[in-house]
Amino acid sequence: MTPRVAVVLGSGLGAFADTLDNPVSTSYADIPGWPRSTAIGHAGKLIVGGVAGTQVAVLAGRAHLYEGYTAQQAVFGIRYLRKLGVESVILTNAAGGVNVKFGPGQLVLIADHINLLGQNPLTGPNDDLLGPRFPDMSEAYAKPYRELARAAGREMGLELPEGVYAALPGPSYETPAEIRYLRTIGADLVGMSTVPETIAANHLGMKVLGISCVTNAAAGVLDQKLNHAEVLEVGERMKGTLIELLRRIVCKMHS
Numbered sequence: 001m002t003p004r005v006a007v008v009l010g011s012g013l014g015a016f017a018d019t020l021d022n023p024v025s026t027s028y029a030d031i032p033g034w035p036r037s038t039a040i041g042h043a044g045k046l047i048v049g050g051v052a053g054t055q056v057a058v059l060a061g062r063a064h065l066y067e068g069y070t071a072q073q074a075v076f077g078i079r080y081l082r083k084l085g086v087e088s089v090i091l092t093n094a095a096g097g098v099n100v101k102f103g104p105g106q107l108v109l110i111a112d113h114i115n116l117l118g119q120n121p122l123t124g125p126n127d128d129l130l131g132p133r134f135p136d137m138s139e140a141y142a143k144p145y146r147e148l149a150r151a152a153g154r155e156m157g158l159e160l161p162e163g164v165y166a167a168l169p170g171p172s173y174e175t176p177a178e179i180r181y182l183r184t185i186g187a188d189l190v191g192m193s194t195v196p197e198t199i200a201a202n203h204l205g206m207k208v209l210g211i212s213c214v215t216n217a218a219a220g221v222l223d224q225k226l227n228h229a230e231v232l233e234v235g236e237r238m239k240g241t242l243i244e245l246l247r248r249i250v251c252k253m254h255s
């Protein structure tokens with residue numbers, strides 16, 4: 001049975017992959033054409049396995065622009081999943097809370113995004129076999145999936161608010177002035193991923209659910225510095241909740 005649903009796991013959020021039944025794991029290095037990081041040799045893998053009888057594909061490890069990948073390279077995995085037959089993709093990420101209501105540990109459903117990466121994965125000649133030259137992005141994150149995710153959250157006693165995710169290339173964190181700017185233009189969350197994948201998935205006609213795990217208040221919100229260890233630590237603390245939420249969402253997507 002080929003998977004119809006895929007999950008892309010963000011920084012510090014890899015534990016979901018370990019909970020799949022009968023997992024079959026393939027290293028990205030063994031998949032022809034999968035871009036190899038020139039900057040960081042982090043081992044990514046594709047795992048296909050079961051969640052309560054439903055086959056799911058999981059991308060553990062994604063390509064970020066700050067590693068030196070182009071936006072086109074960053075979406076290779078999404079296009080590969082589409083070729084496998086995947087129709088729905090759940091993109092997870094670690095994010096900074098731009099909206100002061102979103103503190104560490106808050107899970108937020110991405111309602112929309114702002115692309116400040118300075119790159120678009122669809123730049124260049126369009127492959128009309130993949131999708132249209134000018135894809136619509138007016139519901140880039142499928143509303144029915146947000147409703148389904150909210151229902152899954154409610155079953156766990158979890159309120160899942162919605163927010164707008166702004167993507168910046170990084171790798172330096174934002175300055176407090178940049179965070180004030182992001183707040184002014186309507187962002188609630190900030191991160192360094194997800195947007196290229198969402199654009200490519202919409203181009204391919206796939207439906208997207210985006211979930212941000214807020215790992216820290218964005219720069220300048222609190223009188224403290226940001227560090228990657230904190231991001232990983234909060235991701236680790238949230239893993240049980242996120243695993244349970246993802247499992248419930250996958251089951252609902254299939255029922």
Ligand code: HPA
Pocket residue numbers: 094095096097173174190191192215216217218219226231
């Ligand atoms: N900024 C950008 N990316 C992030 C952050 C942040 O504060 N936290 C986790 N990923």
